Amino acid sequence: MVATAETGVRRAAGTVPRPLRGTGIGWLFVTPFVVVFAVFWAGPLLVGLGMSFTDMRSTDVRNPLGVELVGLRNYLRLFDDELMRRAAVNTLVFVVTTLPLTIGLGLAAAVALNSGIARLPAAFFRLGYYLPYVTSIIGIAVAWRFLLDPEAGPVNQLLAAVGVDGPSWLADETLALPVIIVMTAWRSFGFDMIILLAALQGIPKELYEAAEVDGAGRWARFRWVTVPMLRPALLFCTVYSSIGFTQFMEEPLVMTRGGPAGATTSASLAIYNQFGSGNFGYAGAAATVLFTVIAALAFLQFRLGRSR
Amino acid sequence: MTRRMWTYAGLAAGLVLVVFPFGWTLLASFKPEGEIRRDPPTLLPEQWTLGNYAGLFERTQMDAAFFNSAVVALAAVAGNLLFCSMVGYAFAKLRFRGRNVLFALVLVQLMVPAIVVMIPQFVLIAKFGLVNTFLGIILPTIVTPLGIFLMRQFMADIPDELLHAARVDGAREFRIFFQIVLPLCKPALATLGLITFFTSWNAFIWPAVVAQSEDMYTLPVALAIFSNAQATQYGLLIAGAVVVVAPILVLFLFLQRYFVQSTTFTGLK
Numbered sequence: 001m002v003a004t005a006e007t008g009v010r011r012a013a014g015t016v017p018r019p020l021r022g023t024g025i026g027w028l029f030v031t032p033f034v035v036v037f038a039v040f041w042a043g044p045l046l047v048g049l050g051m052s053f054t055d056m057r058s059t060d061v062r063n064p065l066g067v068e069l070v071g072l073r074n075y076l077r078l079f080d081d082e083l084m085r086r087a088a089v090n091t092l093v094f095v096v097t098t099l100p101l102t103i104g105l106g107l108a109a110a111v112a113l114n115s116g117i118a119r120l121p122a123a124f125f126r127l128g129y130y131l132p133y134v135t136s137i138i139g140i141a142v143a144w145r146f147l148l149d150p151e152a153g154p155v156n157q158l159l160a161a162v163g164v165d166g167p168s169w170l171a172d173e174t175l176a177l178p179v180i181i182v183m184t185a186w187r188s189f190g191f192d193m194i195i196l197l198a199a200l201q202g203i204p205k206e207l208y209e210a211a212e213v214d215g216a217g218r219w220a221r222f223r224w225v226t227v228p229m230l231r232p233a234l235l236f237c238t239v240y241s242s243i244g245f246t247q248f249m250e251e252p253l254v255m256t257r258g259g260p261a262g263a264t265t266s267a268s269l270a271i272y273n274q275f276g277s278g279n280f281g282y283a284g285a286a287a288t289v290l291f292t293v294i295a296a297l298a299f300l301q302f303r304l305g306r307s308r
Numbered sequence: 309m310t311r312r313m314w315t316y317a318g319l320a321a322g323l324v325l326v327v328f329p330f331g332w333t334l335l336a337s338f339k340p341e342g343e344i345r346r347d348p349p350t351l352l353p354e355q356w357t358l359g360n361y362a363g364l365f366e367r368t369q370m371d372a373a374f375f376n377s378a379v380v381a382l383a384a385v386a387g388n389l390l391f392c393s394m395v396g397y398a399f400a401k402l403r404f405r406g407r408n409v410l411f412a413l414v415l416v417q418l419m420v421p422a423i424v425v426m427i428p429q430f431v432l433i434a435k436f437g438l439v440n441t442f443l444g445i446i447l448p449t450i451v452t453p454l455g456i457f458l459m460r461q462f463m464a465d466i467p468d469e470l471l472h473a474a475r476v477d478g479a480r481e482f483r484i485f486f487q488i489v490l491p492l493c494k495p496a497l498a499t500l501g502l503i504t505f506f507t508s509w510n511a512f513i514w515p516a517v518v519a520q521s522e523d524m525y526t527l528p529v530a531l532a533i534f535s536n537a538q539a540t541q542y543g544l545l546i547a548g549a550v551v552v553v554a555p556i557l558v559l560f561l562f563l564q565r566y567f568v569q570s571t572t573f574t575g576l577k
Contacts, residue, residue: 024404025402025404026398026402026403026404026407027404027406029394029395029397029398029481029485030395030398030399030404030410032390032391032394032451033391033395033410033451034410036450036451037413037414037417039432040425040432040448041417041420042413043432044425044426044428044429044432045424045428048424048425048427048428051427109319112315112318112319113319115312116312117315117319125319125320125322127560128323128326129322129323129326130564131326131557131560132330134506134556134560135330135510135553135557136509136512136527136552136553136556137510137512138528138532138535138549138552139528139549139553140553142333142548143330143332143549144329146333146336146545147329147332147333149542151347152344152345152347154332154349157348157349160347161348190326246421247421247422247423249423249513250512253513254532268421271423272423275426283427284427287421287423288424290421290423291420294421298419
């Protein structure tokens with residue numbers, strides 16, 4: 001997205017006729033963003049960074065002068081914290097599995113919908129697949145917790161009908177995170193599907209015809225025409241989703257509250273819990289690390305995506 | 309031809325898996341608690357009842373929460389429509405010092421995880437005396453990077469000659485914006501309005517932090533707190549989930565074109 005945005009700026013800068021009034025009017029128009037960004041985003045980001053070098057606790061909010069500088073102690077503590085380590089590992093596992101699963105499902109759905117099926121059914125399927133994406137996470141959590149209830153839920157009742165003793169999904173340390181991964185992919189793939197579908201529809205038919213003339217089979221055409229033409233859209237899905245998935249928190253918060261025994265605690269959720277216990281300085285350090293990781297990840301993906 | 313049949317079959321199977329949680333839950337919300345827990349389960353309610361909904365509104369302040377959610381979402385929509393299009397216009401069509409740096413900041417904000425700024429934001433809101441108010445819930449997202457980006461992309465396609473002609477005629481920039489640019493942006497505005505509405509309606513963490521008394525809860529907050537207290541009262545909980553989800557589903561069914569457009573806008577161009 002940065003790539004297209006920058007070229008957009010360059011293109012616009014070359015052709016826009018200068019407005020009759022000077023540079024002030026532009027600033028007047030961007031004021032809403034400048035104010036909200038400065039007050040609610042840049043300010044808090046810096047405050048959070050500052051907090052991370054102190055021993056600030058929730059009780060210090062009224063009297064910030066009682067706070068002491070502790071240097072890098074909060075950051076060093078992060079690496080010794082069993083729960084934080086577990087949260088980091090959970091986040092890594094979550095991103096590495098959910099990302100390809102979501103994009104894979106989105107791509108499969110997009111390709112199927114673009115394979116020449118009739119217009120009306122295509123619109124119908126697209127509607128259904130996109131549905132979970134616009135639905136409230138807490139509504140989804142209530143539904144899924146009910147579906148997966150060990151006794152009252154239909155999933156285990158169905159399993160019992162075929163003679164399988166269903167587990168108690170969300171209370172099982174090894175199953176809870178996979179359930180959340182599947183749920184997130186289920187909820188998010190519609191978004192990727194729409195983007196990839198739009199990109200697929202933008203591929204000129206002539207490319208496929210030319211490839212066919214050259215003797216390319218179905219798979220070869222997908223590999224050497226579709227995939228390269230989808231690169232920008234796939235890059236966007238990857239960057240956008242990995243930024244979102246790296247900070248996932250609502251899903252475990254409403255499904256398991258991070259349990260059982262921290263098995264679904266994500267980095268964001270661990271930070272949230274530290275805030276909850278009033279350890280502002282420590283939470284600030286963890287938050288700064290998370291932001292750095294996300295920014296680095298986004299930067300790296302754009303670099304890799306553009307260089308090829 | 310058989311290949312086509314397989315595609316249809318696959319798509320249909322996928323659809324069943326995707327829609328199953330919605331359908332099952334919706335049907336279950338009309339069953340009495342006993343029937344919800346029955347094994348083997350029933351698909352259609354044997355005995356249709358609105359008891360779960362009645363119980364829900366009796367036990368919680370869901371009606372107040374519904375109103376709060378509507379106020380918050382509509383205010384967020386109004387703010388985003390006005391401000392995102394103003395800012396988007398400046399980035400697309402006006403030249404001013406610092407424009408590129410500012411636009412880079414828009415993209416930076418897109419990357420800042422909510423959790424990273426949440427507590428300083430809360431401290432700030434507290435200092436302004438906005439804890440437990442609508443304004444406190446709405447202000448941080450009154451103008452959003454995604455909205456700015458969307459409006460800028462859309463406005464970039466408006467021919468410069470049109471604006472230039474108006475400028476030559478002596479129209480002021482604000483008049484050009486309101487009388488020429490905005491009317492041309494109706495599809496983008498509809499899309500932005502919808503994204504903002506459903507994002508705001510579904511927002512959960514920040515409203516839970518700001519709203520502190522039950523009469524200020526938005527729907528997701530009310531449902532989350534109720535579900536923590538009544539983890540196994542499935543009838544009431546499911547009815548609550550339906551109340552939270554239904555308005556968005558109805559909007560979605562009627563306006564799906566704009567929903568789909570919204571996603572395409574964010575991804576491409």
